[in-house]
Structures are given as C-alpha cells and as structure tokens.
Amino acid sequence: MKYPGQPQEIPVFQNSTFTIPVNDPHQVWNSDEHEDLQVIVVISRPPIKVRKEMETRTGPTAAVAAGGGGHGAHLVCAGRGALLLALVVVSAAAFLPVAESSCPRDNSLVKDVSKMYQSNYGREGFSHITIAGALAHGMKEVEVWLQTFGPGQRTPIHRHSCEEVFVVLKGKGTLLLGSSSMKYPGQPQEIPVFQNSTFSVPVNDPHQVWNSDEHEDLQVLVIISRPPVKIFTYDDWSVPHTAAKLKFPYFWDEDCLPAPKDEL
Numbered sequence: 001m002k003y004p005g006q007p008q009e010i011p012v013f014q015n016s017t018f019t020i021p022v023n024d025p026h027q028v029w030n031s032d033e034h035e036d037l038q039v040i041v042v043i044s045r046p047p048i049k050v051r052k053e054m055e056t057r058t059g060p061t062a063a064v065a066a067g068g069g070g071h072g073a074h075l076v077c078a079g080r081g082a083l084l085l086a087l088v089v090v091s092a093a094a095f096l097p098v099a100e101s102s103c104p105r106d107n108s109l110v111k112d113v114s115k116m117y118q119s120n121y122g123r124e125g126f127s128h129i130t131i132a133g134a135l136a137h138g139m140k141e142v143e144v145w146l147q148t149f150g151p152g153q154r155t156p157i158h159r160h161s162c163e164e165v166f167v168v169l170k171g172k173g174t175l176l177l178g179s180s181s182m183k184y185p186g187q188p189q190e191i192p193v194f195q196n197s198t199f200s201v202p203v204n205d206p207h208q209v210w211n212s213d214e215h216e217d218l219q220v221l222v223i224i225s226r227p228p229v230k231i232f233t234y235d236d237w238s239v240p241h242t243a244a245k246l247k248f249p250y251f252w253d254e255d256c257l258p259a260p261k262d263e264l
C-alpha cells in the first residue's frame, strides 16, 4: 500500500523469536504495564538506514531518514534468565515460502523458542536450535542459533571466513583460540567465558568453544554472517591450515529441508 495502514498487533512473549520482513514498517512496544521488555536484536548490513513514519499517515514519502548508528549487530542481552529474541533482520528472503520439511515446523511469525525443532546432530551432550536459518527461514545474510553444550562438550576445532558473535546465556566455559598467521593454529589461547558475556571470533581464526565446567550446561546464542557457513575443521591444533577439512555448505537443517544444491 501507499502507507503502512492499520498494523497487525502481534503479541510477543518471553523466550519467543520473530523476524521482521525486509522493508515492512513496524514498531516494538512494551505493552505491559508492569514489567520491562528486554530483547536481543540482530540486524544485518549495519549501519541500518531507518525511516521513521510520521504520525499523519501521509506515506513513506514523508518519512524521515535517520542516520544509522554505525554499529555492528545490535545485541541487547536478555535479562533475568529470560530471553526474548527479536530478530529484526534486513534480509531479502525472509518469509519466502520454504521447502517441505520432515521436521516439525511452525510458520507463525512469533515462535516459541522452547517449541522449535532441536537436535543433537549426532553429537553427544549437545543441542542445536536454528532460531533463524538459511534453509529453515530463508535467511540470506545472518543466521542465529541457540546451542547448549553439556559439561565437558566442545565444538570441533574449526575456522570460517564469516563473522561470528556469541552471547553466553547460561553457564561458563572456555574459548580456545588459535592463530591464522602461522602455518597451523598452534597452542591456543584459553579464554574464560561466563554468563552474560559476549565475544566475537576473529574471521578465519581457528577456534573451539568448550564447556569446561564439570556440572552445568553452557548455553550460547550464536550469530553468524553470510550463511551457509563454509567451515574448515582440524583434528588437532598442529594440523596445517591447508590440511583442514572443508565442509561446504554447512547447513544445520539439511536433514529437515533439501538444500538448494544447484544454486551453489
């Protein structure tokens, strides 16, 4: 239409997630009278170009273009152990029809994270939920994952050329970080991570996330750019970068959804 029109009013709640279709005018409102609303917002292609619609519905031509903040992905960490994920994603393909799935799928705009498909993808003591993904949700520029590692569990040692941001929602652990400037990763730095901490992995640096705690789960929200991920894995820290094994495309949900092989 020429103007946003009467908006849909869609309730959002604790531990829910939603994606805003590209270019759709929207407003997030804490419509509760008592409690704060806290969200983690992920946007692609910063800095964002915002048009503020005027109250008088004269249409987008009267919109004010405000300069962007110049920041990377905005991460507003969730509070009180509560997590409401708002994915405000500037991505061309959100809401394109997605392929038929053998996994349970919820096509509602606001999804309850606790009811989303999760799997251990063949790894003991691990759980992965694709909050917003290339295959499952047609994301083009970012993917968002929720991963839980049982005590002692680790990711493979790996590297990739995309940006990756972690927010630790629960537990504590260790980030093992090798070097990309030598022929092989070398002895990794061991960097403690803890609840409500955030870190980003430098592009192409070999790394491993390890739940080094003996008792508690480690739960992280992971945001990566440019899906699908092109991943190189290492058997150990002394394997030369050139001998790391390539897996591409890396789709978490390829068991659920057929990957668009011909486009790659």
Ligand SMILES: *[C@@H]1O[C@H](CO)[C@@H](O)[C@H](O)[C@H]1NC(C)=O
Residues within 6 Å of the ligand: 077, 078, 079, 080, 081, 082, 169, 195, 196
């Ligand atoms: C993380 O820190 C933010 C900012 O102080 C706070 O609002 C939030 O409640 C904290 N979250 C957790 C899970 O501790």
